[in-house]
Amino acid sequence: MVTHNTDFLRERNEASTREILLAVVLPGALAALGLGIASHAPDGGVVFYVATFAVAAVYFLTWACFRTSRPLFDTSRLGKDVVRGLVIGMALLALFLAGALLVRFIPFLSEPVHALLDNARYGALWVTILTTAINGIGEEVYFRRIAFDRLPGTWLARAVMSLVLYIAVTAAMGVPLLALAAIAVGVAASYEARRTGSLVSPCVLHLSWSLSMLLILPHLI
Template identity: 40%
Template sequence: MRPLAELRAFVRAALVDPVPRDHTEPDWAFRRRRVVAVVTLLVGAAVLGWALRIEPGDPTFYLATFALAGVWAVGAFASGPLHLGHARTRTGHGESRAVVQSLTLGVVLLLVFLAGAVVVAQLPALRDPVQELLDHARFGSLVVVTVVTVVNGIAEELYFRGALYAGVGRRHAVAVTTLVYTLVTAASGIPLLVLAAALLGVVVGLQRRVTGGILGPVVTHLTWSLGMLYLLPYVLDRLS
């Protein structure tokens, strides 16, 4: 086995070579999808602004985050058909659902950010905003926060890599959806979270381009976000 060759084959299969598919829509459906995507984005931004103003420990935070997930999900399904997509195996001779590849990508992203947390823990300007965000888990129910994380992760991918990606069109969809996702996340005022959104957005955007669907991005997003929820507080507390 040649590790470098295996790595190149994995990267090409997961992030580079698109799986053939035909998701062509008539012009009227494409225009409708764009309108729904824009309206959803505006409503979602407003709900996000409300959620970010809620103090840690306030039960209203859960209501706000579930409401935000509802906005993303309803807007995504209202925009038109969404597809799960297929992944190409690293040998290039077959296709499957993008689960194993996505779990791997999610773990890689998680390890990258946990390694970065070693640096963040030493810089109060970066560490403190993250700690404030994690206080929602510390002061509330971890089970509920876990459910919130899962629901919002799925809803975000339904919208950003589902409805919005399809609404952008074939050109620059990865760049546009990543930029919008990063700008929406920037409302949190947490530099590390903004960086995470940019990197995650690129990876899941490339997955969406390759697989033609949302399953891969959802699995990658959840693997990364749940890992961060459970492991990042431990890393920051140990190193601070």
């Protein structure tokens, strides 16, 4: 009987490990690959947009395959969560725009940002806005729900691991400031996801920050 129970626990752990590999590690690696391709693509070109949309597809397909009964969005407190997300997103925006005024004098940090923003300058702006928005929501669904729910440990341990994964995937773009942004956005979004039990506030703060940065930052750097 002891042997049988041990075998059962081993099989359950192995299944859990397989699920982590399929739902967390593999999608994260594919997303990093897609972002790496996008970062080396011609500015505003087809390859950039195909790669970034492919990354979003990875996030949403992973959710479709590994989603649970827990809903992504709680509409019962929609208004409050939208306001919370917007306020936090605008606070992050103010912080990063203030930092941008200093970063423009540091070539090591500003030049990769220039290269990333060239997609907005030379590509179709509406497509850039669309892919930024879709990827922002996809990141919240994947990192704050799918990856977080399947990683082992306490809430804090899972939050840290999902944040490290978020930073690692974002770093594939080769833009140092995006890694810093991933920390700020990731910490705020993780807190909001736990506090509200929903992804409304995380998505709103992510979109309000990222879309505002996309439209305003090219005029500062």
